[in-house]
Amino acid sequence: xxxxxSEQIIQKISTVVPNANCELEYQNPYQLLVAVVxxxxxxxxxxxxxxxxxxEVASTPLQMVQLDEVKLQQILRPLGFFRAKAKSILxxxxxxLDKHDGIVPQDREQLQALQGVGRKTANVxxxxxxxxxxxxxxxxxxxxxRRLLLSSSDTPKGVENDLYENLPKHLHLKAHQTxxxxxxxxxxxxxxxxxxxxxxxxxxxxxxxxxxNT
Numbered sequence: 727x728x729x730x731x732s733e734q735i736i737q738k739i740s741t742v743v744p745n746a747n748c749e750l751e752y753q754n755p756y757q758l759l760v761a762v763v764x765x766x767x768x769x770x771x772x773x774x775x776x777x778x779x780x781x782e783v784a785s786t787p788l789q790m791v792q793l794d795e796v797k798l799q800q801i802l803r804p805l806g807f808f809r810a811k812a813k814s815i816l817x818x819x820x821x822x823l824d825k826h827d828g829i830v831p832q833d834r835e836q837l838q839a840l841q842g843v844g845r846k847t848a849n850v851x852x853x854x855x856x857x858x859x860x861x862x863x864x865x866x867x868x869x870x871x872r873r874l875l876l877s878s879s880d881t882p883k884g885v886e887n888d889l890y891e892n893l894p895k896h897l898h899l900k901a902h903q904t905x906x907x908x909x910x911x912x913x914x915x916x917x918x919x920x921x922x923x924x925x926x927x928x929x930x931x932x933x934x935x936x937x938x939n940t
Contacts, residue, residue, distance in 0.1 A: 727875060729894040735874055736897055736904055738924045743907035746900070748854050750774060755830035755855045756822070757781055759837075760790075760815055762847045767806045776804055787819040787828045814842030832856045846882065850902070859898035861889045866909030867902060873913060873931045876905075 740746070749770040752758040757777070765773045780801050784790040790798075795812060802808035818840040822828050830851065831837055837848035849862035861867070863882040867889075871877040877888035893901055912919045913931075920926060 727892045729892070732876060732892045733894055733897060735876065735925050735928055736893065736901065739904055739908045742912060742922075742924055743904060746903040746907040748850075748903065751777060753781070753785070755851060756787060756828075757785060758855055759818070759830055759840075759843070759847070759851050762850050763814055763818070763842045764802070764805055764811055766811070772804060776802060787822040790819040791816060791823065811842070817841035818843060830855075832858070834860075845886075849886075853899060853902060857899065859895065861886050861893075861898055862902045863889075864906060865915075866906045866913075869915060870905050870909040870913045874925060874928050875930060 748758075750758065750761040750765065751774045752761055760780070761773055761777050764777060780798075783801075784793045784798075793816075795816060798812045798816065799808055802812050805811060821840050822830065826836070832852065834845070834848045834852060837843050837851060838845060846862045846864055849860045852858040852860050853862060863871075863886045868882055868885050871885050871889060872879075876892055877885040879885045879888050889901060890898065912922060918931065920929075920931075923929065
């Protein structure tokens with residue numbers, strides 16, 4: 727796909743999600759890191775509700791490791807996999823204190839070395855708070871990119887690499903949130919709003935069927 731065509735697609739998508747910004751609430755890089763870890767298999771709305779309560783009692787790595795694990799599990803209970811998430815948050819907070827003086831690193835490899843932090847989570851933090859031109863591939867970005875032929879890869883890492891290649895560099899920073907919001911509110915996994923789609927002429931889901939529906 728040419729840069730000209732991919733930019734046209736992103737521009738069209740932007741018209742229906744003009745305010746595509748991170749919907750997780752946070753006050754500092756650490757809070758965002760924690761919120762993204764909590765967001766696995768959960769909606770941002772639910773994470774924000776739980777995170778507000780959590781950050782009232784522990785908003786820094788030091789405060790987090792001083793929090794009783796049972797208390798932390800109680801706060802996280804409304805979320806899926808709350809026990810595993812509590813363990814990850816406590817461990818990554820200790821790692822930040824031990825290895826980074828409590829400061830969230832601006833390096834992907836160092837972020838991914840933290841407990842519970844995968845490539846997507848690391849990229850979200852790098853993009854959102856450090857403004858690095860990286861592209862995080864979550865389930866929405868994966869699905870929409872394949873439906874619109876921005877990528878033909880079957881893996882998140884492959885989709886990420888395709889997006890770097892197919893999108894002009896000046897769009898890398900905004901690509902994640904733009905595509906994510908379009909997937910969340912329009913190009914849904916089930917019952918996408920095809921009648922309201924502004925890029926239907928490029929869509930394999932609409933024109934070929936469910937080939938790229940994952």
